[in-house]
Amino acid sequence: MLHVSASPHLRDRVTTRSIMLHVIIALVPVIIxxxxxxxxxxxxxxxxxxxxxxxxxxxxRMIMKREQTVGDLSAIVTGLLVAASLPxxxxxxxLIVGDFIAIVVVKQMFGGLGDNFANPAVTARIVxxxxxxxxxASYSVADKxxxxxxxxxxxxxxxxxxxxxxxxxxxxxxxxxxxxxIGETSIAALLAGGLFLLLTGIIDLWAPLTFIGTTVLFxxxxxxxxxxxxxxxxxxxxxxxxxxxxxTSPTTIPGKIIFGVGAGLITGLLRIYSAMPEGVSFAILxxxxxxxxxxxxxxxxxxxxxxxAKK
Amino acid sequence: xKMNLLALSRSIHxxxxxxxxxxxxxxxxxFSKVTIPLNMQIGPGCEAIVAKGDQVEIGQPLGKPxxxxxxPVHASVSGQVASISEEILSDGSHAEYVTIIPxxxxxxxxxxxxxxxxxxxxxxxxxxxxxxxxxxxxxxPTHVKLDPxxxxxxxxxxxxxxxxxxxxxxxxxxCNNGAPEVVEGILATCKWVGFDRVIIGIEDNKMESAKAxxxxxxxVKDDPRWPRDGISVKVLKTAYPTxxxxxxxxxxxGRIVPEGGLPCxxxxxxxxxxxxxxxxxxxxxxMPLVTKVITLxxxxxxxxxxFEVPMGAMIEEVIEKAGGTKTTPGKxxxxxxxxxxxxxxxxxxxxxxNNAILIFDEKEAELPEESACILCGRCIRACPxxxxxxxxxxxxxxxxxxxLNARHVQTCIECGSCSYVCxxxxxxxQNIRNGKALVEAAAASTEKGGKS
Ligand code: SF4
Ligand code: SF4
Numbered sequence: 001m002l003h004v005s006a007s008p009h010l011r012d013r014v015t016t017r018s019i020m021l022h023v024i025i026a027l028v029p030v031i032i033x034x035x036x037x038x039x040x041x042x043x044x045x046x047x048x049x050x051x052x053x054x055x056x057x058x059x060x061r062m063i064m065k066r067e068q069t070v071g072d073l074s075a076i077v078t079g080l081l082v083a084a085s086l087p088x089x090x091x092x093x094x095l096i097v098g099d100f101i102a103i104v105v106v107k108q109m110f111g112g113l114g115d116n117f118a119n120p121a122v123t124a125r126i127v128x129x130x131x132x133x134x135x136x137a138s139y140s141v142a143d144k145x146x147x148x149x150x151x152x153x154x155x156x157x158x159x160x161x162x163x164x165x166x167x168x169x170x171x172x173x174x175x176x177x178x179x180x181x182i183g184e185t186s187i188a189a190l191l192a193g194g195l196f197l198l199l200t201g202i203i204d205l206w207a208p209l210t211f212i213g214t215t216v217l218f219x220x221x222x223x224x225x226x227x228x229x230x231x232x233x234x235x236x237x238x239x240x241x242x243x244x245x246x247x248t249s250p251t252t253i254p255g256k257i258i259f260g261v262g263a264g265l266i267t268g269l270l271r272i273y274s275a276m277p278e279g280v281s282f283a284i285l286x287x288x289x290x291x292x293x294x295x296x297x298x299x300x301x302x303x304x305x306x307x308x309a310k311k
Numbered sequence: 312x313k314m315n316l317l318a319l320s321r322s323i324h325x326x327x328x329x330x331x332x333x334x335x336x337x338x339x340x341x342f343s344k345v346t347i348p349l350n351m352q353i354g355p356g357c358e359a360i361v362a363k364g365d366q367v368e369i370g371q372p373l374g375k376p377x378x379x380x381x382x383p384v385h386a387s388v389s390g391q392v393a394s395i396s397e398e399i400l401s402d403g404s405h406a407e408y409v410t411i412i413p414x415x416x417x418x419x420x421x422x423x424x425x426x427x428x429x430x431x432x433x434x435x436x437x438x439x440x441x442x443x444x445x446x447x448x449x450x451x452p453t454h455v456k457l458d459p460x461x462x463x464x465x466x467x468x469x470x471x472x473x474x475x476x477x478x479x480x481x482x483x484x485x486c487n488n489g490a491p492e493v494v495e496g497i498l499a500t501c502k503w504v505g506f507d508r509v510i511i512g513i514e515d516n517k518m519e520s521a522k523a524x525x526x527x528x529x530x531v532k533d534d535p536r537w538p539r540d541g542i543s544v545k546v547l548k549t550a551y552p553t554x555x556x557x558x559x560x561x562x563x564x565g566r567i568v569p570e571g572g573l574p575c576x577x578x579x580x581x582x583x584x585x586x587x588x589x590x591x592x593x594x595x596x597x598m599p600l601v602t603k604v605i606t607l608x609x610x611x612x613x614x615x616x617x618f619e620v621p622m623g624a625m626i627e628e629v630i631e632k633a634g635g636t637k638t639t640p641g642k643x644x645x646x647x648x649x650x651x652x653x654x655x656x657x658x659x660x661x662x663x664x665n666n667a668i669l670i671f672d673e674k675e676a677e678l679p680e681e682s683a684c685i686l687c688g689r690c691i692r693a694c695p696x697x698x699x700x701x702x703x704x705x706x707x708x709x710x711x712x713x714x715l716n717a718r719h720v721q722t723c724i725e726c727g728s729c730s731y732v733c734x735x736x737x738x739x740x741q742n743i744r745n746g747k748a749l750v751e752a753a754a755a756s757t758e759k760g761g762k763s
Contacts, residue, residue: 003642003676004655006741008727009669010325010477010648011679014734019687072682114683114735201315251688251699253318300697302719303557305570 016113020073022202023241026193027080030237033176033186037141038088042182045083049095053079056103064108074113078102081121084183084237085281086128089140089152094132098124118288119248122238126281139179153179156232157277160225173231184237194240206256207249208239214264215271222272229271234280238263242280248288254298255291263287315692322550322558323693323728325649327516328477328608336484336604336617339632342413345388345623347373349407351663352444353451354380359409365392368420370599373409380452382442386420387601387621388413408660411623425597434503441593442600442663447471447482447554447583448646450664453590456582457504459575468506468538469563469574470497472513472520472584473547473554476647479667481604484617485588486513486520490527496587498536499594504580508540510563511584514549521546551649552726556581558695570722585666600663605629609644609669613637620661626668627657641676644669649727679736690729690739696722700729700739707746712753720746 027046034042057075061068069075082098102120110116129136138152156178159165168178176186184190197203215235220226229235234242243249249259263283270279287294350356357374361367367386374384390413398406426437439454459465470493474482486493497509511528513521521544528542545563547553557568559581566577574581589600601622607630608615614634626643630636644651645665661668690700699718706714720743729739 002640002653002655002657003678004653005642005678006738006744007651007653007725008649008731008740009642009644009651009653009671009676010727010731011736012323012325012732012734014689014732015736016682016685016734019685019734069682074685112683114685198316204318205316206318246685246687251686251691251701299699299702300691302570302698302722303561303696304567304572305719305722 016072016074019202020077022197022200023077024073024080026196026202027077027084027183027241029189029192030084030183030186031080033189034088034182037176037178037185038182041088045086045088045090045095045182046080048092049083049099050076050079052096052099053082053103056099057108060104060108061112066112069112072113075103075107078107078120081183081241082124084241085121085125085181085234087136087139087180088182089138091135094128094135097131098128101127114247116247117292118285119242119245122242122281122284122288126285129281139181141177141179155180155277156228157271160228160232161277167225167228170227170231173228178232180232181234181237184234185232187231187236190236190240194236197240197244203240203244204256206253207243207260210257210260211243211264211267212236212239214261215267218265218268219272222268224272229268233271233278235267238280238284242284243287248291250291250294250298252295252298252300255294258294258298259287259291262290318688318692320550320692321695321697322552323731324549325477325551325731327549329480329483329516330478331480331606331608331615331617332483332517333487334480334484334616335488336481336619337633338602338619339624339629340417340621341415341632342388342621342624342628344393344410344412344625345621346408346410346625346658346660347384347387347623348660348662349374349384349409351384351450351622352380352382353449354378356381356407357384359395359407361392361395361409363392363394366390367392367411368418369601370423370597371420372422372599376439380455382439382444382452382454383599384409384622385442385599385601386411387623389416389418389420390414409623419598423597423599425595426593428503428594431503434499437594438590440599441590443586443589443593444600444663445583446585446589446603446664446666448650448664448666449556450662453582453586456575456580457500459580463575464578465504465575465580466507466578467564467566467580468497468500468504468509469560469579469581470509470511470584470587471554471556471559471581472511472517472524473559474517475514475549475551475554476649476651476667477551478608478669479606479647481606481617481666482584483517483520484604485585486517487523489588490520490523491530492591493524493584493588494527494531494542495594496589496591497542498531498534499591500582500587501538502536506538506580509538509542511542511544512547512553512559512563513544514553515546516549518546551728552695552724555695555724555726557724570719603661603663603665605661605665606667607633607670608667609671610675611636611638611640611670611672622663623660625658625660626654629661629668630657630670636670638672640670641673642671644671649731650725681737682735684733684735684737687734689732689734693728693732695726695728696724698723700743701737703746704737704739704742707742707749710749712749715746715750720750723747
């Protein structure tokens with residue numbers, strides 16, 4: 001039997017699944033670092049969240065009677081990112097609510113991977129932070145290496161806002177040895193993951209660079225400590241894993257630049273002028289909503305053609 | 312996989328699989344029959360001038376052109392005309408074939424003699440009589456390209472030696488062994504059509520060919536037909552689709568063909584190396600286009616190689632004579648893997664613009680399953696025409712003619728790069744083609760509506 005199909009007859013090896021697998025691998029250093037900073041609670045949250053998300057994905061596809069997509073691994077990525085945005089002492093039920101919001105509400109109710117307009121993990125983080133402000137107000141770290149007991153501490157950005165204590169040293173910021181969400185404190189681990197994604201061609205530099213650059217410049221221009229703002233909070237996590245999310249960020253280079261600069265500006269504004277210490281999630285959600293418009297503004301001109309008609 | 316920090320590329324890098332490089336073209340003869348289509352070109356073809364039972368000889372015309380674009384077709388073997396048959400193809404068009412049963416004598420027709428050329432008109436007529444069409448794959452009649460309208464003066468001849476499709480090495484072979492003839496074809500064209508400069512574009516995975524072409528050009532520097540600004544060989548980075556006409560022109564001299572336009576709109580004519588090589592030979596011998604060098608390769612082929620086959624030979628017989636297959640074929644492709652056409656019928660004939668037959672085994676022929684677009688932007692980065700393939704795909708699936716036009720669907724050159732890179736394995740090119748058809752149908756119906 002001869003197959004007859006339209007050209008091309010060659011396909012690249014990269015698949016949606018292989019891309020997601022790369023992102024999961026890129027998060028491994030972060031998961032490992034969480035163990036040293038937050039004790040067993042760190043990796044456990046990651047693993048639970050990934051499993052719960054995969055479960056929600058499989059279930060919702062079954063209930064909606066649509067083809068099963070859990071194998072594309074995107075639910076696992078989302079699960080890991082939801083966990084990454086929570087403190088180590090998050091109760092399990094809040095984690096489950098977070099995964100439900102991310103996978104069922106934001107992703108599957110809008111049609112599944114590719115059709116969600118907002119980043120599931122970012123949206124879940126915002127909903128949880130707003131709904132369970134009391135439960136998620138305290139950030140804990142392990143009291144000693146491999147310790148089971150968690151002690152509550154203020155995050156560097158809280159310290160910066162309130163000015164009550166000394167901010168952690170540069171080294172502690174780099175290694176992530178301070179309070180915060182389990183996936184965002186260790187800059188070194190995040191950089192390792194980000195570098196891996198860059199080297200394997202999964203992401204490019206435009207959005208991360210403009211996002212980080214704008215935030216740092218903005219905080220520096222307003223007289224805040226740019227190094228502290230660079231190295232604490234969700235900035236680096238978001239730069240490599242959230243503003244680079246394919247589905248919810250622009251596809252063209254000018255679009256990526258607009259997205260990065262916009263998200264950086266909003267982050268800086270919220271961090272410096274709002275009551276909240278952190279503004280990364282809101283900034284990204286806002287830019288997610290703007291993305292379809294950015295896509296239209298930045299549509300490339302066909303070679304030899306006149307400008308794409310705008311709708 | 313490679314780094315992609317700035318995501319600036321507009322090309323892709325499939326494995327080039329040029330396994331047959333350097334293999335000389337082995338002539339295949341002794342076919343049981345040849346079936347020659349009367350139309351092997353873009354535009355209308357010929358009308359039969361032979362009848363069943365006629366004795367024909369190699370090089371004898373079988374059909375006469377029916378329009379200014381048409382070129383004749385010639386007998387590729389000597390023998391008896393067994394039938395003139397008609398077939399309705401899957402796209403609804405009619406195709407006519409002359410089937411010849413060879414007598415095995417390979418007698419050459421007395422009509423085959425070098426053309427006498429005194430004027431440009433003679434030259435254009437001779438090219439047309441030779442049955443020449445663009446041998447790179449487009450099958451655009453060469454005499455039309457060489458005679459652009461008076462309001463479109465051309466100054467640059469671009470020679471396409473890029474051969475960017477994986478597997479195919481027939482052009483490379485022509486450059487390695489026939490560079491002097493390629494240059495002779497260029498000089499003849501310069502003399503009669505008049506170009507200021509000639510740029511030969513070739514990829515850097517064929518340095519031997521590039522050297523041969525350079526040497527051949529240098530050897531004729533003092534020829535009176537040498538163009539004013541010379542003949543240069545430009546080596547380009549190997550990437551797909553460097554050899555796509557519009558891409559090649561931009562890479563070689565920076566000019567951009569306007570949307571919906573032709574290279575002659577910007578003063579350029581593009582010819583494939585094999586076209587010019589044939590042209591030189593024809594001027595010398597008068598033997599029209601009756602054979603073709605093709606690359607036979609792919610995972611199911613027993614002995615990959617280059618072969619010279621008579622026009623109209625059946626694919627099945629070509630494969631058999633060339634060494635056969637080593638496993639069950641899963642897919643047979645006429646042309647390269649990126650733009651070639653999958654055939655459903657092994658009895659189809661070799662035609663003028665065929666440059667390869669690829670046979671994939673069952674595994675390689677398997678079609679990937681499509682999943683949702685994840686908006687990764689890979690197709691955009693791959694598109695040489697700066698389109699948004701995923702948006703065109705969406706518009707085509709939604710039958711949205713307005714959006715298809717807004718997304719410049721007609722600019723697509725169907726290079727296949729977008730489908731190649733898509734991690735969701737979407738059938739982008741297939742849908743883009745449907746989109747083009749939709750737009751054409753819509754345009755035709757408004758035209759009709761306007762008239763009635
Ligand atoms: S390459 Fe495929 S998945 Fe990526 S944007 Fe294009 S169509 Fe979508
Ligand atoms: S849209 Fe057309 S021109 Fe662009 S990559 Fe796809 S097939 Fe090639």
